[in-house]
Amino acid sequence: MLKNPAIVAAGLAKFGVREASYKDLISEAGQACFEAAGGAIKPKDIDGFIICTVMPERTAVQSHTASMAEECLGIRPGAMSLRVEHMCQSGNLGIRTACAYIMAGLCETVMVVGAEKLQVPVPDEIFLNMSTGLDRDWEACQGVTAPIMFAMCAQAHMRKYGTTREQLAKVAVKNQVHSAKNPYAQFQSGVTIEQVLNAKRITTPFGLFDCSSISDGAAAVIVTSAERAKDYTVKPVYFIGTGQSVHGLTFANHYEDLSHWPPLKQAAESAYKMANIKPADVDVAEIHDCFTIAEIITSEELGFCGKGEGGPFVESGQSDYGGQVVINPRGGLLGCGHPLGATGVAQTAEIFRQLRGEAGERQVKGAQIGLTHNNSGPTEHVVNIYSTEVVS
């Protein structure tokens, strides 16, 4: 029996500051996903639905979002309907949950939609909304937002391993070169090292381009069983491994060494073991570059390079086309923008296209194994792995 679930269709709404409502974004991505399936899959074929979304209660004054999204898309799931919220991990967690339901035989065909409307009319409200993803009682109340935590990790990594400001900047430059080739990305004009280094300061050592932007966006994929996948497409992309590890919310309880992220290493090891592959087997990876330092530390913990070598790894082009593994061909969060719940689903859509050889200008030649990764902060991570071939 073929056990690996498979992605069979993907669709996107453009990321950015959108003149569109929360429902508009969901409809746009869902419709694009059905359209990409070329009429092979209709709303009535979907028996499970998951929406990955973080703060619609704040930004769209809407909870009960799975039913709302299903109604937008004409889906009446007879086997499963739920919302996944885990801050920035939501997208990849939604997909792994869909796969788990399919592997358990509880569902046959699941649509996963990630959606977020973060841009609201009153700008002052935006950072307050974003702070709800932190521990409000003890950290968010101090004015702490995500850049503060990752900046401290960057300071620690620079001090311990000699990672340079220019190496951080190189991550932003690389990913914005990639996003310039992605019509669904928020940023399409690229940045130079000088622009990154001289940008408005956010929090030391980060400038504006070291930080992913607060964006609107949505993405959708359809996941089904390996058996059913063949009815829908000749090129399914198989889900072959997954791992998650979550070690707390407060930054105060991070590991003693801020430059090491042990839960990411643990999540990656689980995923590699399940997929029966090594880090060196990964051809293309969509990882969570919410800040430049995050891509550097993630490259290390995923085993793409040695611990402490993430700076030289990006600087020498090993994470770009022609290197060891192409990281963030979509443009990453830095290039595409970061509509929280939508990000992991959009990463999955990119891996789907890459492994089918349909990524156009962004195509990683001969890509057969792909990886997606989200964090919800330095101490919590999810990793999913995909292949052109069934492994179990």
Add this chain to the structure above:
Amino acid sequence: MTTNYVATIDPFPHQDKKFNKLYPFYDHLKQGRLVTTRCRECGHITWPPKTMCPRCASDQIEWTDLPKEGVIVEYTVAERGIPAGFDIPTIFVLVQIGEVRILSRLMNARPDQVDIGMAVEPGLVIVPGTPFSEERVLPVFKLKQKK
């Protein structure tokens, strides 16, 4: 019907007995004591304070004073991207104090004065109250005065 466009959220925790079992933390802070919770059964000290012990799952919790001095483990100086109403710049510090680490702000210091390894002492800032509690406070740090 007319409505004012509501665009704020309360970024500070309720600190009154009516809303929060951990209210003694704030009462102690107002008296100049930085405290946290300690488990009476296994002795484990946690930050942030908790109503149960995360190590042994006991609910036998007591308040314990943290030391009068901590050390800056890491810091960052924020100029943008922090919620409205906070000072620009704000110096955020991760402080080791006794057995715990606390992420908070360094007050009354210039960015060029701060570095890792520096000694700090606990303090408090007053933040806006609510219709339900007049005064609210948060724990912060200041550079240790050289004697």
